[in-house]
Amino acid sequence: MTTIIKYIITLLAGLLISGMTAQTVSATLIDSKTQAPVPFATIELSENQGVISNEDGIFTITEAQLKKVKDSVYISSMGYERKGILLASLTDSIIQLAPKSFELKGVFLSSNPLSAKEVIEKVKENLDKNYYVQDLSKKKIFFRQSDFNTMKKVDFGFKKSTIEELNKELIDSIATLVPRESSYYREVVGDFYGNYRKHKFHIDKAAELYDKSKDVSVDGLSERLETIFKENVKPDSYLKIKSGLFGTKVQLDSITAANEDANKVKVEVENASEKNYFQQQMKDRISELYTQLFFNEDSKIDILEKSNRYEFxxxxxxFIDQEPVYIIDFLPKGKKDFKGTAYVNTNDFAIVRLEFANVRPLFKFGLLGIRYGEDVYRGKMLFAKNSSGSYSPRYLELENGNYFGVDRPLKVIEKNKHVKGRRKQNELSLALDVQGTSVSKYEMVVFNSEDISSTAYEAASENENIKATYLSKYDPNFWTGHSIMEPNAAIQAFEVVE
Structure with a gap:
């Protein structure tokens, strides 16, 4: 009888696990005391493989990933007890993490404590060892790009036009075509090969989520204006464009020739872009994330390179991943740019997590009614130790934004040198007042990483013919079978209203 009971229990457990591995599981991580979501926690599935919870504490494990889990998954996040969950009991649910209770400060104060400045110096001394830039790897990644544009003011300020079709109604209608608010999302999954300096990207699947009605057609608008000019402007005339004190002369026949050449170039570019434009765009975005890693020479985040200009x-x-870390805040001295927090491993002095934000515009320009500034630059970097013992990115986030404004008069005047007397034939006079902001956010999650040889890197291929699928609303089924970071509430709610 006992043997039969054991057999039944084993059979039921096996069926339960089989049922679990045949579906995708999503869960939300929350703090057991505050009930607040726990973002950017690591859900470890096996060595060098796992997922990360999003900013709302939500994570998903795909069917393919579940099949590779032996018996348990392990969840860890900064300041929380590491939690193991049997695969059989992992269901769509809310998972509570208990804050980790510890008294590290007393331990460190009693054993030759280091100052914040000394810790940062040791971080610099160990950079080459902790972030070995020559390591080649194959990483399964998910990349998300989110763009947000806001036009605070669009006023072309119609004042005068001697061309009947270029009237106030047309100019005002052009202004209304410019969307006051628009958002755009792009998501990509694939295999990323290489290191910080050279890489290949084989994209498996991609999606674009935006409202096509807010995608203003510059080509269509240009064609309409070009037709109006051709019908109302003499062939041997030239245009004088003036804005305030400045003006420039443009020959109409040169415009025609330029348009013809541009059409030829456009055809050639479109043919080339069918194969690799999208692919190259994605590589460029990820390259920008890599360029801005704090240990790279070209990074804007200069807290190590200019450490004497920061206060730590x-x-x-x-604790992060069961390793004790220093929590070090930094502020700029004088005119440096960033504030934030670095989390430094107490054993090998690697920065395993970095949060930063600019405290002043990184660039600004203002002259004669034209304003431009880069006023948002913030992000997060999370690193994990790989099989070679050095650290590589697990999650990267970079958000940058700018503002712009044009408040200037603009005149387009037709003149003709063959006309006797007064040469001015037609005139369009505007008083431009345009103001707006733009913010872009890039996120990259590494789900698993493995070291590869230079031969394997050279043999890796890229999917040059990949194209993004257009979505007019968020579709949770689109990524079935692929590992992604769960979308935030804004993306889930996105839907084009016809």
Missing amino acids: EIRDYT
Whole structure:
């Protein structure tokens, strides 16, 4: 009887696990005390493989990933107890994480404590060892791009036109075509080969989510204006474009020739872009994330390169992936740009997590009614140790934004040198007042990573014919079978209203 009971229990457990591995599982991580979501936690599935919870604490494990899990998954996040969950009991649910109770400060104060400045110097000394830039790897990644544009003011300020069709109604209608708010999302999954300096990207699947009605057609608008000019302007005339004190002369026959050449170039570019434009765009975005890693020479985040221009303070200690870390806050001295927090491993002095934000515009320009500034630059970087012992990115986030404004008069005047007397034939006079902002956010998640040889890197191929699928609303089924970071509430709610 006992043997039969054991057999039944084993059979039921096996069926339960089989049922679990035949579906995708999503869950939400929350703090057991505050009930607040736990973002950017690591859900470890096996060595060098796992997923990360999004900013709302939500994560998903795909069917393919579940099949590779032996018996349990392990969840860890900064400041929380590491939690193991049997695969059989992992269901769509809310998972509570308990804050980790520890007294590290007393331990460090009693054993030759280091100052914040000394810790940062040791970080710099160990950079080459901790972030070995020559390591080649194959990473399964998910990349998301989110763009948000806001036009605060669009006023072309019609003042005068001697061409009947270029009237106030037309100019005002052009202004109304410019969307006041628009958002755009792009998501990509694939295999990323290489290191920080050279890489290949084989894209498996991609999606674009935006409202096509807000995608203003510059080509269509240009054709309409060009037709109006051709019908109302003499062939041997030239245009004088003036804005305030400045003006320039443009020959109409040169415009025609330029348009013909541009059409030829456009055809050639379109033919080339069918194969690799989208692919190259994605590689460029990820390259930008890599370029801005804090240990790269070209990074804007200069807290190590210009460490003498920043103030560092050890605020506390915590655990990340079961390793004790210093929590070090930094602020700029004088005119430096960033504030934030670095989490430094106490054993090997690697920065395993970095959060940063600019405290002043990184660039600004203002002259004669034209304004431009880069006023948003912030992000997060999370690193994990790979099989070779060095650290590589697990999650990267970079958000940058700018503002712009044009408040200037604009005149387009037709003149003809063959006309006797007064040469001015037609005139369009505007008073431009345009203001707006733009913000772009890039996120990259690494789900698993493995070291590869230079031969394997050279043999890796790219999918040059890949194209993004257009979606007019969020579709949770689109990514079935692929590992992604769960979308935030804004993306889930996105839907084009006809």
